[in-house]
Amino acid sequence: MDRTSRVVSAEEMARQREFGAQVKALYERRGRVPMAYTQTFGCQQNEADTELIRGMLAEMGFGFCTDIDQADIVIINTCAIREHAEDRVYGNVGELSHAKKKNPALVTVLCGCMAQQQHVADRIKNSYPYVDIVFGTHALPRFPQILFECLSRKKRVFDLEGDEKGAILEGVTPVRKQGHRAWLSIMYGCNNFCSYCVVPYVRGRERSRTPDVILEEFRSLVAQGYKDITLLGQNVNSYGSDLDGACDFPTLLEMINDVPGEFWVRFMTSHPKDASTRLFDVMAKCEKVCASIHLPVQAGSDRVLREMNRRYTAEKYLSLVEYARSVMPDITMTSDIIVGFPGETNEEFQETVDLLEKVRFDSLFTFIFSPRRGTKAWDMPDPMSREDKQKNFDRLLEVQNRISKEKNDEYVGRRVRVLVGEEENEKSYNNEYTKQSRTEGFKLVYLRGAEGLEGRFVDAIIERSSTWALFGSVADGESN
Ligand code: 5AD
């Protein structure tokens, strides 16, 4: 395999820039700066893709607006992970008909994971005539061309073409949100084919960006003042396996840790089958790498894990957790759980609850199984009723909420380092704690006395806790 990742060729980039220039010229003839409105569903990877799309739009001369009535183009970047996510997108697409009535020149675009699926594109084509463009994840580098075709020929464009081992788009500067937190994609796609999951079908195979482009982007983020940077990939632990052993994930973390500047770096998502003791050793040793990990376990029963094609056992998972805590006693851990995988019995579900009690995660993302077309689990017999799954789901939340509260209680009275954010505390309770901040473990801390400290690392004394947050004040000697 190649030592360097396959990137979109210089010729193709130049061709796309040419299409971009033509789009720009089309709008210039209309005599004003065109505005783009973007909306993102789903995971951080999708957020990062939207930032790339915004980068492409900026190159084509677009400005950005937060009011759809001001927009010349609306882009909805979609998620296919569960049916609920798709239903929400269909709801929002429906609303585009009003915007289009008000402004017939509006260009409406659906892209991303959901749009990569043929049955979705067909449904949009037949039932949502006011959607102008549908393009999948593989077509992303061709976006300028797609937009030009739509505008110049005044026709709908559907583009799901592309290689699932598709070349990586480099050289576009993402337009990120202001603030102190940023995403940085280090790889795309997934090779794991967990039997419930649509991601490998809609995002293609794993492709790693090279360490040099990642480091360059990382340095530029630090220079721009970003202080909490999350490295993204569906399975960061297999980073570099397509780079011919040139660099693996722990090595990448070591290199990033050596970048000068004051920052935290974190990452997601980690697959337990590829998480090594070396990963945890490196995390423990690198002071800028947060002692925090999102390590989705999905289920506690070995039979269910096998059916899910996860390729680890509950015991293996527990031994990873134990090792991580032996080298980082304060590490925070979060996880994903699927309740009601086809054929999961109540006894097997109980094994998930038992695992939760053993691990004691800081918090959890819990989902009821949602059948996804094209995956192996789509056809599996699924005898348990929705009501029974919901009961198990509710019980899981109850157990986790108790654990989360107990874990948060342990922080009361402690002095912890936090990064102060821009966001205000919008909750009506505990109103004197006006600022939001995050710990190294990504725990939310509402702070008092933090005005003017946005974007700074400060020590906080934790005074109270709830299931979802901590409350504290800035420690003496930390204010301006
Ligand atoms: N149904 C329910 N949850 C799912 N996830 C992925 N696919 C499905 C599905 N078909 C969950 C997994 C994964 C998280 C991102 O979403 O827990 O880790």
Ligand code: SF4
């Ligand atoms: Fe989906 Fe499994 Fe890949 Fe995660 S590792 S994206 S759950 S197939």
